[in-house]
Structure formats: structure tokens, C-alpha cells
Amino acid sequence: MKRRLPILVTLASATVFVSVARAHAFLDHAIPAAGSALHQSPTEVRLWFSERLDPPFSKAEVQDQSSNRVDNGNSQVDSDDRKLLRISLPPLAPGRYRVTWRAVSVDTHASTGEFTFDIAP
């Protein structure tokens, strides 16, 4: 025991970390892509995040240039892919739209963000 301890002590002085730390869910990818211009009105907005989400508190909404809400109000976390948040849209007129999202990851951290996309006439 006495011989083995020095090695352990030397190793111990190299690294010790405790995990129990958290990540936020960041937006990895979106369709429609942020800042893009579409030629046809999309049927839904899909947001892929870096972590799995908790359904009750993760939501998104889409607004037009006058800050009126234009989505169908049914944003939900996809049941097959817990990293995907989708919200369906009715047919939209050309213009600029803003997507605002709030995501709560399974390790309980909340993050928010927004981006815009255009529909070209």
C-alpha cells in the first residue's frame, strides 16, 4: 500500500474534476435557415438544438414585421427526436418574419434566442 500510494498521489495532483455541471441547449440548426430568403412559404419552422429538451417549457413563436403572431400556436418538441422543436405555419405573405424561441434542456437550463428569415415575393 505504501508503495502504491505515491503514484496515486502524483496522479491525483494532475487532475480532479467533478462533473455535475450543466450545458445550455444552443440552437444548432434551423429550417428555414437564419437570415435566408425563401421563395415559397414554409409549412413549419424546425429548430434543432444541441441538447435534448424538456417539453413543458420549450416553445417558439413566429411574428411578422408588425410583431403580430403568425404561427399556429402548436410549438412542440418532436416525440422521436427530443432535440427538435417544431412549430407549424399557415401560408404566409412575403415579408420578413422573426422566430423567437425558448428552450429548456433536460439538465434544466433555459436559453432563449431569435432570428429572422424572409419570404421573397
Next chain:
Amino acid sequence: MIVAARTVHFASAVLLFGELLFALAIATPIWREAARTVGPRPRLLPLALKFGACTLAASVISAIAWLLGEACVMSGKPIAQIGGDTVGLVLSRTVFGRLWVWRLGLAIVLAALLLAIGRSTRGRRRLRLAVGALLVAAAYLATLAWTGHAGAGPPAQVVSDVAHLIAAGAWLGALPGLVVLLGSALPVDTVQVTRRFSTVGVLSVGTLVVSGVGNAWYLVGDLPALIGTAYGRLLLAKLALFAAMVALAAVNRFSLTARLQARHASSLSASRSLRRNATLEFAAGMMVLAIVGLLGITVPGAHQSPVWPFSYTLSWQPVQQSFRLGTIVVVAGIVACVGASTTVRGVFRSRWRLAMAGFAAMMAAAAICTWLLAVPAYPTTYATAPVSYAADSIVRGASLYARSCSVCHGPLGRGDGPTAASLPIVPADLAAHGSSHRPGELFWWVAHGIPGTPMPGFSPHFSDAEIWDLVQFLRAQSDAAAATTTLSNHVQPWRVAIVAPDFAFEGAGREQESLRQPQGNPVTLLVLYTLPQSLPYLRALAVETGTFGEIGARVIAIPMSETEASNNAKRGGDGGLIFATVPMDAITAYAMFARQEVEADSAPPVQVDYLIDRQGYIRARWIGVPDSPANRIAEIFDQTELLRRERQRAPAPMGHLH
């Protein structure tokens, strides 16, 4: 508030487990043996049970506080507005909440067991109840792993985290028991108690180290993140406290335990020192748990852009450039290892001169390595770009470059701009530097200039976002120069990595897609065509749609100019072939990679085909309209097959903050 709740809760869970383990594994056997030989001891059981009950109560209260805190964070409402329905939602439909219900159940079972232990009179029954309580306490502590990042990570991380928690509980949680026992028992007990505790301690330290390294791998990832992020620095503080605890434990184990067996006076002072050290260890341990509480709400280092605090950093670059330096570094490394092992041997055999010699050798070797490997560094050296490597970013950077940089650096970044000749120092060849330097370094030089040279700083004239766009363009420019010599119509086995910039496109009757797909990318053939020259080739591609689909490849055809593709060309848009419309940015960006000469720019070709592998790298390129479309397509099939058979690698770094 969550930080305080977390700290108290962790501490209580650790103590519950540790004290039960101590009682069962260390104290009770020795107690019973001592009772046989020396006579009955004062009963410590009521005290232990009261301590257990208080700890459990603190645990439950802090658990409720933590739950309320999480409800606030999750719902975004302030605490005054949290109602029963929000808490109910958290408890029933979130991972954290459901776990909390289980843990509350465990706490109730533990309370019942403790009560039963207090009530029972037969030793045997008490022992069995205590073992049950130990298992429940272990589960109570281990399930904390799922409240952290490990809950969102791979199973290996959870295992590592559970091991870490249990090991911490066994060591830290048992320390109060050790202190109390040392203060009450006779010396003959003390030696055995400390010996047994040392065994637990050593096992615990070993497990903490191994599991800690594993956790750090997932959550910090590399050294710049360790030094350059808040999370990393908190971790370093935790490491320092841990080192202090291990040092105290080592003193206890090696010098004080031996002295306990000695003559009466020396053993009494040794016992006092042991108790003092153990108390200090415990205090340090509680501070570690406070840091853990704070770490829990901090973004892990691996997910943040590090800010480097020093003016220098270590890099292998000098070694790569000079063979002589490399040899010196290797020799110094060997000397350092020999020195380290000599030091350790010298210390444990109490041959101090040997230890000093070893230590000196180690320090000298380390100093030489540091001197040789140091390169200048800046706060942004290890920063990650906040924008992903996409066509729109590159094109924005290109227009900034044309306005402000090409006057000195030249249109292709060769350092041959109109004013270059008049400068005292020749502008750098950006084509070479664009990919051999970290993006963060390029960012710093563009933003702040290079002192001692004519290179000015462009911040705040350009915003940070604009400078990052410029850095992305520099990378693309450098890749385009490399492409002139490395891209051909054959896939090279993994040479220069030319990343395919991301872009969004719409196909006829399809929703918008992007080149990079979150579910995994197929091998992609990207065709930039011009009508009417490319028409025969496109028709041939359309015929082969099914085959492309079978081999799992995707074909995207985009026009070189933004005019609408002729309806004649749109045929069979299902299966593998997509005729897409894209913003001009994507076309401009991909036209860059069609250059065939390093020195001079040429007009973009009529047609260029790129073959992009599953990781997002451009691996092959065909320029011009083929005389024989069938031959070209056959070649493409062959190369696609080569790519499909390649080993899967990590995806191309898109420079995007995660």
C-alpha cells in the same frame, strides 16, 4: 438561491452516505472488538441517529428549495408567481422533476430505516437495517448524477459521474465520524480506525481522479477551455482544494498514523493533529461542494469560447518547423520524466539530496520546453467563431476584404496589392496563413493590427461580427488556394482538409434544406452548371437518379448565374437529383474553389462539379463541361464508392459556437 440549495443538498447526501459507510465498515467492527477486549464503550448510537435525522431533514428542505428554484428557471417566472400547477408540471413532465419524485421516495425510505434502527434492540437486526439504509443512501447520492450535465450526455459520462459521487461520499462523508471517534475512543481503537479509513481514502482518491478526468473530458475538453472559461477556472479552484485535502490525508496516513502507535505522549499529540487535519480536510471538502454548487449553473467550458489570459501560449508549431527543436524537446521530455520519478523515489526513501536533484532536473527540462514552445497569444487565440462556416458569411467577408484588405494584400491574398511595394514589410501571404493560424489569432490581428508592422487594427471600424466574417473569408481564400493543387478528379486519401461551406437551398416542390443536415450528411455531388452548355450532362445525371439514390448519394444542381433554370432541364426531381435555387452567395463562394491557378484569378468556368464527403469536406472536383457525360458520371460513381468505403471521421469543424 439554487447554488445554496445545491450546496446544502450535495453536502447532506454526501454526509448521509459517508456516515453510514463509516459506521458499518469502519467504526462498528472495531467497536465490537474493543468491547470484547476492553469492556463496554459509551453509546454513540443515539448521537449518530440524531445527526442522521438532522442531515436528512436538511437534505429534504434543500431539495424542496432546489425544486422551487428550478421551477423558476424553467418557466421563466419569478418565484412569487410559481404556483402548484407549475411545480406539478415540473414534477411530472421534466426529467429533473421525475427524478425528484424518486429521490423523495428514497428519502422517506431512509427516514423509516433510521427510525427502525433507533427502535430496534437486537444487534443483528440493527445491522441488517443499517446495510439497507446504506444502499438507499448510496442510491440517493448516486441519482444526483442525473441532475447534472451527465443526464444529457452519453451513458459513459453518467457512470463516471456516479463513481465520482460515491467516492466523494465515502471519503468526505466519513470525515466527521472520524473526528468524533478520534475524540472519544482509546488509542488502541484509533490506530485501527485510521488504518481502515486510509484504505477507504486511497480507493476514493483513485476513483475521484479517474472519474474526474473522464468528466473533464466531456465538460471542459481542452486546456484553453480550462484556463479561459469561468467553468474551467472554477474547476482549477476545486482542483487546488482537492490537492490540499489529499496533502492533509497524506500527512495523516504517513506520519501521524505511525506516531499513534508510539509512546503515550507522542500518540496523544498525534491524535490531536489527526483530528485537526481531518477537520481541515472536511472544511476544504465543504468548500469543494460549494464550488460544485456554483459549477452546476455555469456553462461547461467545452461549450464556451475561451478567453486566453496570458500573452504567451505553448504550441507545437516551432517544433513542426524545425527538426532540431523537436529533438531537443523530446530529450527534455525524457529528462523531465526521469527527474520526476527520481524525485518521488527520493521523497519516499527520505533521501533528500536525490529528491532535490530529480526535482531540479525536472524543473530545468520544463523550463527549456516552455522556452522553446512559447508563441505569442492573445485573448482571442482560442476563441471559436460565433458564426458558422457558411456561404453568406464568406461572401460578406469577401466584400469587406475587397474594400479594405486587397489594397495591400492583393486580390488573392498573395501580398501583391497596389501599395504593397511601398510598404517596409511585405504584406503576408494570406493564402498560406489563412489556414495555418487559429481563427482567433486572425481575428485579433485584423481587429488590433500587428505592432511593428504596417498592419492596422480595424476594430471598432468593423464590428466583431464583421471581423469574424472576414476571418471566415480568409479561411475560404486559403482553402481555395490549396484547392488549386490538391483537388483533382480523384479522391485523395485524406490530405488537405477543404471544408464545404454550408448554404440553404430550395428545390422544386421541396422545403428549404441546407447542405449540412443534422441527421447526418450523405455523400453530395454539387454541380454548378450553365445553360445551354451543361444540358446534355444534366440530362445524363437525371437518368442516373436512381443509381445515385441507391449508393446513398445526393446530387444538387445549381445554376452558375441567378437566372431561373430552364424548364427543359427540370426532369425527375425525385430520388437523388435536386435542381435547386440558391442565393448568389453560395454560387460566389463555391466558384472560389474552382480556381485552377495559384497565382492568378481566372473567370469562373462554365461548369464545375464538387464531390463532398459525409463529414463535409470537398474531396474531388471536375472542371468544365464533359465531352462524354457518361464517362464523367462513371468516374463520379467510382469516387463516391471510395468515399462511402472510407472510415467515418469527425465532422468538419464549422466554427460555430455550441
